[in-house]
Amino acid sequence: MRAAAILLLALLLLLPAAAGAAERAPFAIGYLEIAGDPRYVPVRNYTGLKLKTVKRPFSGAEAALRESRVVARALGLTLGLERAEAATPATLAAAARTMRDAAGIRVFLVDADADALLALADALRDDRVLLFNISETADRLRRADCRANLMHVIPSQAMLGDAMAQYLALANWRRVLVLRGELPADAVLADAFARSARKFGLKIVATKDFVLSNDPRERGRNNVRLLTAEPAHDVVFLADSHGEFGRYVPYQTHRPRPVVGSEGLVAAAWHWAWERHGAPQLNQRFEKQAGREMRDADWAAWAAVRLIVEALIRTGSTEFDALAAYLKGDALTFDAYKGNPASFRPWNNQLRQPVLLHTHNAVAARAPLDGFLHRTDILDTLGIDEPESSCRF
Amino acid sequence: MTRIPPRCALMYCALAIAAVPARAEPSGRIYITNEKSSTITVLDGRTNAVVDEFETCARPRGIHFNIDRTQFFVGCADDNVIAVYEVATASLVHRIRKMEEPETFDLSPDGRYLVVSNEEDAAATKVNVETGRIEGEAELGEEPEGVLFTRDGSTVYVASEAANLVHVINFADMAVRADIFVGTRPRRFALTPDEKELWVSAELAGEVDIIDTATNKLIGDILFLPPGFRREQVTPVDLLITRDGKTAYVALGRANHVGVVDVASRKIVEYILVGKRPWGLALNRDESLLYVANGLSDDVSIIETKSRKVLKSVPVGLVPYGILIDD
Numbered sequence: 080m081r082a083a084a085i086l087l088l089a090l091l092l093l094l095p096a097a098a099g100a101a102e103r104a105p106f107a108i109g110y111l112e113i114a115g116d117p118r119y120v121p122v123r124n125y126t127g128l129k130l131k132t133v134k135r136p137f138s139g140a141e142a143a144l145r146e147s148r149v150v151a152r153a154l155g156l157t158l159g160l161e162r163a164e165a166a167t168p169a170t171l172a173a174a175a176r177t178m179r180d181a182a183g184i185r186v187f188l189v190d191a192d193a194d195a196l197l198a199l200a201d202a203l204r205d206d207r208v209l210l211f212n213i214s215e216t217a218d219r220l221r222r223a224d225c226r227a228n229l230m231h232v233i234p235s236q237a238m239l240g241d242a243m244a245q246y247l248a249l250a251n252w253r254r255v256l257v258l259r260g261e262l263p264a265d266a267v268l269a270d271a272f273a274r275s276a277r278k279f280g281l282k283i284v285a286t287k288d289f290v291l292s293n294d295p296r297e298r299g300r301n302n303v304r305l306l307t308a309e310p311a312h313d314v315v316f317l318a319d320s321h322g323e324f325g326r327y328v329p330y331q332t333h334r335p336r337p338v339v340g341s342e343g344l345v346a347a348a349w350h351w352a353w354e355r356h357g358a359p360q361l362n363q364r365f366e367k368q369a370g371r372e373m374r375d376a377d378w379a380a381w382a383a384v385r386l387i388v389e390a391l392i393r394t395g396s397t398e399f400d401a402l403a404a405y406l407k408g409d410a411l412t413f414d415a416y417k418g419n420p421a422s423f424r425p426w427n428n429q430l431r432q433p434v435l436l437h438t439h440n441a442v443a444a445r446a447p448l449d450g451f452l453h454r455t456d457i458l459d460t461l462g463i464d465e466p467e468s469s470c471r472f
Numbered sequence: 473m474t475r476i477p478p479r480c481a482l483m484y485c486a487l488a489i490a491a492v493p494a495r496a497e498p499s500g501r502i503y504i505t506n507e508k509s510s511t512i513t514v515l516d517g518r519t520n521a522v523v524d525e526f527e528t529c530a531r532p533r534g535i536h537f538n539i540d541r542t543q544f545f546v547g548c549a550d551d552n553v554i555a556v557y558e559v560a561t562a563s564l565v566h567r568i569r570k571m572e573e574p575e576t577f578d579l580s581p582d583g584r585y586l587v588v589s590n591e592e593d594a595a596a597t598k599v600n601v602e603t604g605r606i607e608g609e610a611e612l613g614e615e616p617e618g619v620l621f622t623r624d625g626s627t628v629y630v631a632s633e634a635a636n637l638v639h640v641i642n643f644a645d646m647a648v649r650a651d652i653f654v655g656t657r658p659r660r661f662a663l664t665p666d667e668k669e670l671w672v673s674a675e676l677a678g679e680v681d682i683i684d685t686a687t688n689k690l691i692g693d694i695l696f697l698p699p700g701f702r703r704e705q706v707t708p709v710d711l712l713i714t715r716d717g718k719t720a721y722v723a724l725g726r727a728n729h730v731g732v733v734d735v736a737s738r739k740i741v742e743y744i745l746v747g748k749r750p751w752g753l754a755l756n757r758d759e760s761l762l763y764v765a766n767g768l769s770d771d772v773s774i775i776e777t778k779s780r781k782v783l784k785s786v787p788v789g790l791v792p793y794g795i796l797i798d799d
Contacts, residue, residue: 146594146613146614146635147635149611149612149613149614149632149635149637149651150613150636152651153635153637153653357615357633357634360591360592360614360615360634361634363592364592364614367592392636392653412656412676412677413656414634414656414657414676418726419704420656420676420703456702456704457702457704458704
C-alpha cells in the first residue's frame with residue numbers, strides 16, 4: 080500500500096515535467112561558416128612560434144545557448160543551434176536554404192569575410208531571413224555595401240578606430256605617428272584610424288610604411304628607431320595585421336612613446352580581463368565551456384544568440400517578422416555585458432555598443448569615454464553616425 | 473554570552489551556536505565587505521570612523537546576520553566559501569565550504585537555512601546553517617543574484633541577471649513555482665511590509681519592476697532618471713523599503729545617486745547624490761541613517777534619512793559591496 084502510494088506520488092511528480100517537455104516548441108538558430116577560412120589558419124613564425132591562433136567562434140554561440148536553457152523553460156521552447164560548414168563561399172546560400180527548409184530556420188549567425196557575407200545577403204535577399212555578422216569588421220558593409228538582411232554584431236573598424244581616437248584625445252596625446260604594413264588589411268586599419276583621428280581632432284604627423292626585412296638598403300623602412308625618429312609625435316599608431324613586425328615596435332622606438340593599434344593598447348569588442356558589468360561571469364562560463372579565453376568574434380557569436388533569445392522573450396513569439404521587427408526597433412535594450420544597453424542602428428544595422436581598450440592583460444578603458452557627448456546616444460560617438468551614413472537599404 | 477573559540481571543528485561550533493542566548497548586546501559595529509581587496513572594513517557606528525579592516529576570503533560580497541545576530545555570514549565568490557564570523561569580535565567561527573560562487577543569500581526566517589545564489593552554477597542552493605550541508609537546489613537562469621524570503625519562509629524569490637527572470641521558489645522542496653520575465657538584468661528585491669508587492673531592480677532597464685505576489689504578474693514599474701542623466705547611465709541595484717512601508721530607497725549605480733520613492737504613489741520624491749556607482753544599501757535600526765556602498769569610489773556615504781542629506785563619506789576598502797549594521 081505504502082509502496083504504491085510512493086509510486087503514485089512519483090508519477091504525479093513526473094507528470095508535469097513530461098507534459099512540459101512535450102508542449103515545448105522547437106526553435107532553432109543557424110550557424111554558417113566556410114571550410115578552410117583563411118582567417119583561422121594560424122599565423123606562424125619560422126621558429127615555430129605561433130603569432131596568432133584564432134579559433135572559430137562557434138563556442139560563443141554554444142555558450143549563449145547553454146545559458147539560455149532556463150529562459151527556454153520559461154518560454155516553453157526548446158532552443159537549438161544548427162551548424163553548417165559550406166565548402167566554398169558560393170555554397171553558403173544553399174546551406175542556409177537547406178536549413179530553412181529542413182528546420183524552418185530563418186535567423187543565422189554567419190562567420191565569413193566581407194565578400195562572402197555580401198554574396199550571401201544578396202542571394203537570400205527575398206528569402207525572409209536575418210543574417211548576423213559575427214566576425215567581419217569592414218566598414219564598407221556598414222556604408223555603401225550595407226544590406227537590409229545583414230545585422231552587424233561585431234563592431235566596425237570605424238567604431239574601433241573612434242574608441243582609440245577618443246582615448247588619445249582625452250589623454251592629450253594628439254600628435255600621432257602611423258606605421259603601416261604592406262598588406263591590404265594594414266591599409267584598412269590605417270585608413271579607419273585616419274578617419275577617426277580627423278573626427279576627434281588628432282593630428283597624424285606622418286604615415287610611414289614599414290617592411291619586414293633586414294635589408295640594410297631598406298633601413299629607413301625596416302628599422303623601428305629610424306622609422307620613429309621624426310617628426311615629433313606623442314604616440315605611435317601601428318597598423319600591422321600580421322604581427323611579426325609589430326611585436327618588435329614597443330620599447331624600440333627612438334623616443335619613449337607609447338604604441339597603440341595592433342600592439343600595446345588595442346581596441347576590441349571584448350577581452351578576457353574585462354571585469355565589470357557581469358563580464359567575469361561571462362568569461363568564466365565561456366572558458367569553462369571552450370577551454371580558452373573569449374575573443375571578439377566569440378563574444379559576437381554569444382551576443383547574436385542572446386539577441387535572438389531576447390527577441391523571443393520580449394515578443395513572446397517565434398514568428399520571423401515579429402522577431403526581426405523587434406530586433407531592428409528602438410525597444411531593444413540588450414545587455415552586452417559592457418554597461419550601456421546595446422541596440423541596432425536603424426541606418427546601417429550595426430549594433431551600437433561600448434568598445435574596450437585593452438593591453439595584454441588589462442582593460443585600460445571603455446569607450447565612449449567620459450566627456451564625449453552625442454545628441455541622442457553617446458554610443459553613437461563610436462562609428463558611422465546617421466548624418467554621415469551612406470547606407471541605403 | 474557564550475564564548476566561541478576562534479578556531480573550532482564544525483560540529484563543536486554547531487553546539488556552541490545552539491547554546492548562545494537569544495539576543496546579544498549590539499556591538500555598535502558596522503561591517504562592510506570589499507569585493508576587490510577581499511577585506512572587511514569595520515566602522516564604529518557612533519562615530520562612523522574606521523576602526524578596523526581585516527582580510528577575509530576572496531571576493532566577499534553578500535553579508536547577513538544569523539537569527540540572533542550573534543554571528544554573520546559572508547559569501548566569498550572566488551573561494552567558494554561562506555565564512556561565519558562572530559559579530560562582537562569579528563573573529564572567524566567557521567567556513568561553509570563547497571559553495572559554488574556564492575554571491576548573495578538570505579536567511580530563512582527560522583534561522584536554520586541560507587538560500588544562496590550560485591552565480592556560476594545557475595542555481596540557488598538551500599544550505600543548512602548548522603551542518604553546512606546542501607539540502608536542496610533549484611536550477612535557475614544564468615547569474616542568479618538577489619535572494620529574498622517571504623516572512624513565513626514558504627517562498628523564496630531569486631533574480632537571474634542574465635536570464636531577465638525572477639524565479640518564485642517553493643522553499644520546502646526548492647521547486648520553481650513560476651518564472652517571471654522582468655526588465656533587463658534584474659538584481660535585488662524588496663517586499664512591501666504587507667508582502668503584496670515585490671519590487672525588483674532591473675539594472676540595465678534603469679527601472680524597478682513591481683510584481684503582484686498573488687498573481688506573479690508585473691503590475692508596474694518606476695523609471696529613474698536623475699536630472700542631467702541619460703537612461704543608459706541609470707543602473708539601479710540595491711533597494712530597501714522602510715518598515716512602515718512608506719519609503720523606498722534605490723541605489724542607482726552609475727547615476728551616482730540614491731532614488732527616494734514614495735511607495736504608495738510610486739513617485740520619485742528625491743535623488744540624493746552619493747559616491748561613484750552605489751550598489752549596497754543598509755538602514756540602521758531606527759532608520760535614521762542610510763548607508764550606501766559606492767563601489768567605484770571605494771567609500772561609504774552616510775545619509776540622514778530625515779533631511780535626505782549626506783552627512784559623511786567614509787573611505788573603506790576596494791570596491792565596497794555589502795553593509796551590515798549591528799546596532
